[in-house]
Amino acid sequence: MSMKILHPGLMATIQDLGRYGSQKYGVIVSGAMDIVSLRIANRLVGNDEKEAGIEITLYGTKIEFQEDHLIAITGGDLQATIDGNPVAMWRPIFIQKGSILHFTSAIKGCRAYLAIAGGLAIPEKMGSRSTYLRAKIGGYEGRTLQKDDVLQTRDISKTNEMFIKKMQSLTEPLSWSVNYSAFFSFKKTQTIRILPGSEYERFDTNSQQHLLQKPYTVTMNADRMGYQLKGNKLQLTEEFNLLSEGVTFGTIQVPTNGQPIILMADRQTTGGYPKIAQVISADLPKLAQMQPTNQILFELTSIEKAEQALLKRERKLYELSIGIRLKTL
Amino acid sequence: MSNLRKINMRSLGDSAIVIEFGDDINPLIHDKVIQLIKIIEQDPFEGFIEAVPSYTNVTIYYDFVTVYKAFSNKNNQTISKIVSAFIENYLHKLTIDAKLEHRTIDIPVIYGGKFGPDLEEVATHNAISSEEVVKIHSSKEYLVYMIGFAPGFPFLGGMDEAIAIPRKNTPRPAIPSGSVGIAGKQTGIYPFETPGGWQIIGQTPLELFLPNMSPPTRLQSGDKIRFVPITQEEYEHYKEEHQ
Incomplete structure (x- = not known):
C-alpha cells in the first residue's frame, strides 16, 4: 500500500502529536501545528489518534494513490480535489488506485491534515514519527516531502478494516461529515x-x-x-x-x-x-x-x-x- | 528541606509549571535543579511528561487530560493546583547537603589553525599568547547547566574571564559541527553546522547529538567536562574511530 508525491507544494511534512520526553536533550517537540485536526482525521479512518499524518501547508501538494486507500482530510480548507473534482473534508473518503489528490489553495485556514488508514510506515525516532528538520530525523528521511517520494502505509487494523468495509458497502455517497465549527472558526x-x-x-x-x-x-x-x-x-x-x-x-x-x-x-x-x-x-x-x-x-x-x-x-x-x-x- | 521559602513556583500556562531555585548562575543552585529532576523521574506522578532543567529552574510539563482523569476531585481544584501539590511533595524530599555525583567527560579538541580560526584573535584581544588561551581553556572544569538551543548543545559555566571576547560583528554563514567557541564569558560547542557569531578556537571530533542512542546526547545537564588538547593526527584517529 503506497502513495507517491507528485508535487510537494509549499511545504508538506509528516507529523504526529509530537516528540515528548527528550526536551532536556535539546530535542524539540515538533508534531502537528493543529493537533485537533490531526486527531479527528485519524479517528475518521479508524486510526489511533496518535498516528502520523501529513501536514499540508497552504497549497500545491499533489499525491497519487498507488492502491485503494481509506483517507480523511481535515484542518484548513485547501480546496482539495480528487482527479479534479472537489472533495469533501471532515469525513472518511475511499480513494481508488490511480487517483490524484491535489490541495489547490487555501480559502480557509492554513494547514490541512491527511490521515491514511493504517498509518504511515515510518519508523519512530525517540517515540515519535514527527519530522525534525534541523536534526534530520523522523518523518520521511528527516525532511519535507519531495517530488517522487513514495510513502508506504502499515498493515491495517481490525478497526480500519471495519471502516473500509462500511465505506465499500455504501450504495450512495456519504451524507455526514464532522461539524468542525464545534472546534474551530477560520476567521481573519x-x-x-x-x-x-x-x-x-x-x-x-x-x-x-x-x-x-x-x-x-x-x-x-x-x-x-x-x-x-x-x-x-x-x-x-x-x-x-x-x-x-x-x-x-x-x-x-x-x-x-x-x-x-x-x-x-x-x-x-x-x-x-x-x-x-x-x-x-x-x-x-x-x-x-x-x-x-x-x-x-x-x-x-x-x-x-x-x-x-x-x-x-x-x-x-x-x-x-x-x-x-x-x-x- | 529547610529553606523551601526561597523556592518559587509559577505556572507556564495550563500545561507546565516552573520551579525556581534562585536567579544567578551558581553550581549550588543547579545541584538542586538536578536533584529535583532525579527525584521526580524516579517516581513520576501520573500525567508527568518531562522535566527540563535550566540554570536556575526546572520546567515540568504535564498532560492535562491524564492528570484530570487520575486526580480531579470534587473540591474544584484546578489541575495546575493539583500538580503544584505533587511538586511540593517532591520538594520536601530535596536534601541540602546531598552529594551529587557529576560525571566528568573529556572532550578532545584540536585548537587553532583551520579548526580554530579565531584563536589568534582571542589571544590578541586578551593580550596573551595563543598557547596561553589553549592552556587556560583546557585547564578548567566546566559544568553543563543545560542542553538547549539545538539538540546536544551544552550551556557551559566556569570559563576563565581571562579568555573572554565579544561575539564577531558579522556572524559566519556556516560554522562546522563540533566547533568550540567563545562568546562573551561563555564557551560552547556547536553540535551542528549552523551560522553563528561565536569566536571559534578549535574543534572536537566527537559527535554531540547521537539520535540512535539513548540518551541521544553525549552531554547532559549536571555533567562536568574538560577540554583536552589533541594533535591533528589524534583528531583524524578519533574521526575514523567514531564513524
Whole structure:
C-alpha cells in the first residue's frame, strides 16, 4: 500500500502529536501545528489518534494513490480535489488506485491534515514519527516531502478494516461529515486567550494594555517555529538579564525590538527572551490555522477558564469519536 | 528541606509549571535543579511528561487530560493546583547537603589553525599568547547547566574571564559541527553546522547529538567536562574511530 508525491507544494511534512520526553536533550517537540485536526482525521479512518499524518501547508501538494486507500482530510480548507473534482473534508473518503489528490489553495485556514488508514510506515525516532528538520530525523528521511517520494502505509487494523468495509458497502455517497465549527472558526481576525507570562509584570503598564487592547498582525515570518507579530511595541519597565529556560507551545516572547513572537510546534526547547504571555492550550489549534496578514486580539483569561476550555474540547472530541464509531460500524 | 521559602513556583500556562531555585548562575543552585529532576523521574506522578532543567529552574510539563482523569476531585481544584501539590511533595524530599555525583567527560579538541580560526584573535584581544588561551581553556572544569538551543548543545559555566571576547560583528554563514567557541564569558560547542557569531578556537571530533542512542546526547545537564588538547593526527584517529 503506497502513495507517491507528485508535487510537494509549499511545504508538506509528516507529523504526529509530537516528540515528548527528550526536551532536556535539546530535542524539540515538533508534531502537528493543529493537533485537533490531526486527531479527528485519524479517528475518521479508524486510526489511533496518535498516528502520523501529513501536514499540508497552504497549497500545491499533489499525491497519487498507488492502491485503494481509506483517507480523511481535515484542518484548513485547501480546496482539495480528487482527479479534479472537489472533495469533501471532515469525513472518511475511499480513494481508488490511480487517483490524484491535489490541495489547490487555501480559502480557509492554513494547514490541512491527511490521515491514511493504517498509518504511515515510518519508523519512530525517540517515540515519535514527527519530522525534525534541523536534526534530520523522523518523518520521511528527516525532511519535507519531495517530488517522487513514495510513502508506504502499515498493515491495517481490525478497526480500519471495519471502516473500509462500511465505506465499500455504501450504495450512495456519504451524507455526514464532522461539524468542525464545534472546534474551530477560520476567521481573519481571531480572539486568542492568554494567561500572564512569567515576566508579564516586568512590562510597563502601557505595554500590558496594548497587548490586550490592540490587534497584532501575523507577519510573513510565521512558520512552524513561531509567528512573528506586528503591532504596538511592548516594552519592559527596565532592562534586566534573563537566563534561558524552558518554554512551550504558545509562549509569547518579546525580543528587544518590542514585537512579540508566539512559539509554535517547532520551537526551540529553551528561550531567553521575556515572556509576556502564554496562549491557552485550547486556543492553539485556532492559532495554528492563522495565515500571515490575519489579526489577533488577545484576551486575558484565568487558569480556571483555560482548563475548562480544554476539558470542554476533550469531551467534544470524545463524543465525536463515539459518534464516528457508531456511523462506521 | 529547610529553606523551601526561597523556592518559587509559577505556572507556564495550563500545561507546565516552573520551579525556581534562585536567579544567578551558581553550581549550588543547579545541584538542586538536578536533584529535583532525579527525584521526580524516579517516581513520576501520573500525567508527568518531562522535566527540563535550566540554570536556575526546572520546567515540568504535564498532560492535562491524564492528570484530570487520575486526580480531579470534587473540591474544584484546578489541575495546575493539583500538580503544584505533587511538586511540593517532591520538594520536601530535596536534601541540602546531598552529594551529587557529576560525571566528568573529556572532550578532545584540536585548537587553532583551520579548526580554530579565531584563536589568534582571542589571544590578541586578551593580550596573551595563543598557547596561553589553549592552556587556560583546557585547564578548567566546566559544568553543563543545560542542553538547549539545538539538540546536544551544552550551556557551559566556569570559563576563565581571562579568555573572554565579544561575539564577531558579522556572524559566519556556516560554522562546522563540533566547533568550540567563545562568546562573551561563555564557551560552547556547536553540535551542528549552523551560522553563528561565536569566536571559534578549535574543534572536537566527537559527535554531540547521537539520535540512535539513548540518551541521544553525549552531554547532559549536571555533567562536568574538560577540554583536552589533541594533535591533528589524534583528531583524524578519533574521526575514523567514531564513524
